[in-house]
Amino acid sequence: MIAFASSLDQCGPLTRTVSDAALLLGILQGKDPCDSTSVGLEGGVRLPDREDLSGLRFGVPAELGHDEYDSGVRAVFEQTLRKIEALGGEIAEVSLPSSEHGISAYYVIAPAEASSNLARYDGVRYGMRAGGDGDLVQMYETTRSEGFGPEVKRRIMLGTYALSSGYYEAYYGQAQKVRTRIAEDFSGAFSGVDFVVTPTAPSVAFGLGEKTDDPLAMYLNDFFTVPMSLAGIPAISIPAGLAEPEGGGPQLPVGFQIAAPAFGEQKLLDAAYALEQGIGFDARPEGLDG
């Protein structure tokens, strides 16, 4: 795994079913002697087999305003909450007041770390080299100007600025404080509920390249998932239903996100499995079977 934003980078399973995710996580997890930040999950990961959600409390953030996501997404999200209740789970309200600053904090921390992690691609030892005719600085500049794409350059510039002398406290330092607050919000919430649930994204998938010219709109797509990464807790997204895009068009899948306290992966997989079975989501287009 190549480092982008080290304090946020993680490898996770991307699978068709919760059981497959559990199988893969069982292999991925464990203390890696080449990664001093890694730890193993006690007891490993077993295949989930939970059939209902009785005795489990699911927290919905009170701050989840309706204008942050599409109505189609909201319909699927609410329908899923009813499904949780039908399976014996309880829905409660939790408060995550700092989460709304998650995107801002993320887009300072991630580019800052990326600016450092991507600095090794300088043309000296490996990879492409351009303009290497004697002047070291000119070689660095040409190699990096030609080698990186616009989004990567944008993040390197942003991150370098956020770390520079005189701006560090205002940007990187402040973002770290927000990150701590978000983590504290979650641990407060988990004192009353087993999980926190949100839609995975504010809308169904947008067209490829549609938001390239509006990076901020594109970044906002991560609004629901970034707080979990900043807090350092496990989360899973499972398909919960279909919805039309806000502007109309064919229906597309809507994700439902469940987050658990740190090292709560097994509990998370168990609950996600029960919900997955209850929803019975079928991604196949109508008219096809088998």
Added chain:
Amino acid sequence: MAELEAVIGLEIHVQLATKTKMFCGCELSFGDEPNVHTCPVCLAHPGVLPVPNEQAIRYALQIGAALNCEIAPRSIFHRKNYFYPDSPKAYQISQYDIPICGAGRLGDVRIHRAHLEEDAAKMIHVGESGRIHGSGASLVDFNRGGTPLVEIVTEPDLRDAAEAAQWARLLRETIRQLGVSDVNMEEGSLRVDANVSVRPAGSEELGTKTELKNMNSFRFLQRGVEAELARQRELVESGGTVEQETLHFDPASGSLTSLRSKEEAHDYRYFPEPDLVPLVPSEEQLREARESLPELPVARIARYQEMGLAYDVALTLATDPRTAGYFENVVEAGEGIEPRVLANWVTGELAAALRQAEVDGGAADSRISPPDLAKLVRLVQEKKISHGSGKKVLAAMVKGGGDPEKIVEREGLAQMSDSGELEAIVEKAMADNPDAVEKIREGNNKAIGAIVGAVMRETKGRADGGEVNRLIQEKL
């Protein structure tokens, strides 16, 4: 204008003598073929992560304990970002605002901090000077890249160049005796930078400092600081101001050249290293570090001074623990003899005899056992043999060892006890040197040496010098 006072602080990089590098398993080396001790981690290939070297952390804790530093219960690593080919990640993993070792002291100098970091790769600039200016190409040897370093920063407590060099020697000796580094300045396992400024004597404020880089011997350190102090004094006395800059001292020409000014200083964009967890030493690690300390030079010097030794002799012994151990065995065997006298024999006469005989190694490796040396000193102290005969016996012992009493007997070196015989020899010597006798009578006491010398030649050194002097005075 008030006299200008020098203010000097040192920054010392110590390469730790671990088996492997700070964050990977590559072997440490010096002088090997370039780029043979490398791996994907220390070459910063995509996708690798650092894993801290436990032994390096132990060594850093030992240095902290030896320098009486406060050890941070939780310190963190930072990234120091800069583009240069000696840094393959384009950042150095170092420590910034929370170093492993905080405030401490060694001798009269306060320690500001000491932290762990990794060394950069070695740049070889192709060209006559070996420096980057005027070089047509540069090569990088990554063998050194990633070597564990402890950087020690002092408070600006030093007041002249000689004092700075002397304290740096004490620090080197302290670290050498811990066994955590080779502390070889020529090979670069100990590197000293100096921060130098001047201010009106008595002022509490610090003047603008310049930084002198990488002086690779204590002599060059002293000369470099002297040169820079002279430059700053002249500048300030002629109404100028010192500019903050980094300087390179060229020992060959004695000149200082600017490497970079304040405006050219890097913005290292430090931030906490996300690839590493905080360093939290356990109680057991802290105890181990404290308990592993040998008696260090500062403590040894103090103890020897209390025993009555002169500072210089105490220092000589403290910087040579094996000879110091030998000395202590001599003291034990020489009960009743002042340790000061025994120390002078060990560091003076014995060291000279070993050099004279071209014997390798120090007193502890010699053929003379501590009890035999004590016995010899006792013979001299009790005036059974003269000091000169003592040296002769010592020379014989250096070659073949043995009991000094037997050597005295064999060589017939026992002090002349028959004063009648000695009297006759003194009389003859005076008669043979009438010029000297005349000069002594005129008040030139130095001339007595010629007569004493003649007596010693005649007696083959067996006469007691004091007695010879007494007899000469008597016969004048």
